[in-house]
Amino acid sequence: MNKSWIAVAAESDFPIQNIPFGIVKNGNGWYAASRIGEYAINLAILQEKGYLKGLSLPDGIFERQYLNDFIALGKPVTNKVRERIQRIFEEESKDGLRGNTVHRNKIMKDVKNVTMSLPVQIGDYTDFYSSEQHAFNVGCMFRDPDNALMPNWKHLPVGYHGRSSSIVISGTDFHRPKGQQKPNANEPPVFGPCKLLDFELEMGFIIGKGTELGDAITTTNASDHIFGLCVFNDWSARDLQKWEYVPLGPFLAKNFASHLSPWIVTLEALEPFKTSGPSQDPKVLPYLEYKGDHHYDIELEVAIETEKGESKTVSQSNFKYMYWNMVQQLAHHTVNGCNVRPGDMMASGTISGPESHQYGSMLEIAWQGTKPVQMPDGTERKFIQDGDTVVMKGFGTKDGVRIGFGEVRAKVLPST
């Protein structure tokens, strides 16, 4: 299985080796889809026409608003569906779709003509803080370089609960948030539009099979519960954050909008990009120890597009720059018995690499406004301006095969 009978450009994120899952909005309804090259594949019709027989799929599983019921079936089912889709579309396929123009026209749609919708109903969203360089950078700015990391940081993957209601699909414009800020230490707080609007470059992983309250997931079986990943922009209002976050953490600074890429790339598709993580010193507690590689070499980039369409790449990072990996995060999250549900999302936290061009937020890139970014139109950016569109992309490449996430794109409109 190397090539599809659907033409796929060399720079495409979606060769037959990928087979991601998403949801297409279809009039008043929805259908689940996969993607090869520039085609969205309607899985509801693929099932209806009999191409997915023998896979233990409930009728209508692909005609729902979200993928939750499908991914809850667990890897033994979802992996077989992904493999069947690969078999149907591979160059030498004997499944018959290639030669059936009527079926092909119903099942394959040009992605330019489909509207993607949020792929899962996210029950709970957790954000970690697992990139050492990011935590160090923030610690340097807000505390001091000698004590940049908090004492707990290397003992546990620090995380906090975020808001799921305001997680939206790529392409959803949003208004600059308003809120309390305290620009002057000796004066009362003021209210108004956020002045320090920032992106955060993150990867999010989606829970497939859930657990019951009281169950703990281990680093060994964590992969059974991770359905797949997306690129995630966790917008942050730095001025709101600074004033509100002590002692209980970020709240209004983070819950006004977060953007998710539309295609969930399965953990299995990312297998070729597994790589080793950093050595962890001090030694972690036994429940956080893991075997094998659970970091992923996935290139990430962030661009700012101005209203006139001029674009500047402001960050080139990589998902491998994580101190804590996903299996550690999930083991930690559930070690107290906290249950997870299909569709829950957990995000990495801002992913910053060791070099300054690899930082994952404007706070770090422009270092609190002291190193503004020069834009192609001659303007500069310390944070994100009204009218700017932030575009994030992610992909891995190995042995000539590129597997990616497409993009997550969001435009900032002025405050209302």
Place this chain on the structure above:
Amino acid sequence: MNKSWIAVAAESDFPIQNIPFGIVKNGNGWYAASRIGEYAINLAILQEKGYLKGLSLPDGIFERQYLNDFIALGKPVTNKVRERIQRIFEEESKDGLRGNTVHRNKIMKDVKNVTMSLPVQIGDYTDFYSSEQHAFNVGCMFRDPDNALMPNWKHLPVGYHGRSSSIVISGTDFHRPKGQQKPNANEPPVFGPCKLLDFELEMGFIIGKGTELGDAITTTNASDHIFGLCVFNDWSARDLQKWEYVPLGPFLAKNFASHLSPWIVTLEALEPFKTSGPSQDPKVLPYLEYKGDHHYDIELEVAIETEKGESKTVSQSNFKYMYWNMVQQLAHHTVNGCNVRPGDMMASGTISGPESHQYGSMLEIAWQGTKPVQMPDGTERKFIQDGDTVVMKGFGTKDGVRIGFGEVRAKVLPST
């Protein structure tokens, strides 16, 4: 409308003036119910038999697992349903149910014979920190009495996002959580069962009508979005909390289990208990100003029951001991455009009154273990032990009418 033709004991929380809403588990299905005295009222059959005609209710709205679709209809509909139920069951009712034994037997069930289920699917759960005495007590213990409140505390209702997956119905036993603790400052953290397990006495309010991303709810229209309230036990593992919570807030210390009372008492039912709040100094920003009374005089109590059934009341607090009220909390939560959805829950934070017998957590009641509580069996409690059941109750009384929440009850089992 003063009395029901159903007998209601004087000490009942559920006279005809209450008419709360809940969900009953019924074999493999569910139905929505209200309650008068010791009877659960099956709203699905009440509708099916034609008693709720003319109220614009979709067919089958009361046969779902959760109340979300019903409460999403908004106050103009849900208030009329509540009023119709009152009319059907009032002493002088002409609706005919009283005389129809066949219908009565289908619709009215002894609460001893029904199993309550979580009333709403909670999308997002937010916990505030709005009792001044509680914030002050915690500040005294962890910082110092001269700077007990953080600088932001009187300018905004401090809150943070919690976990909704682990919110369970009253009566759900749970195991003592395990996690990292750092008992000795100069030694590495250790892993094991939580040693400092605590309750937090809270009230939770449930969102009815939702909003779109970008919309802000004001203090003036907040009541349109608050469907009703429950008593809420926000269990906390103090040793886990201390080690993990800086800088991003509570996480595993709070998300292992939280218990909700089964009956949602509507905001309208609590109207008689409205009372004024404290004067707020410093003056709040305009979006937090409010008109009228939005605090509620609701008596709250917490008891610890030992395995042998001996009970000790350890706290007698009141919902009126809030600095920030619900309309301020909701206005703050959405002022940045954060959307809310039907079924979202927001909780008060621990409600501590000014006197030590009014404190809402063991941390405060036993003052970090320095003032242990004496139990009837001669043992003492600094925190909650395995085998203990914590029972919380809430009710208001005015003009001879008592309206209450029943109880929220949870037993702690040993760590697995």
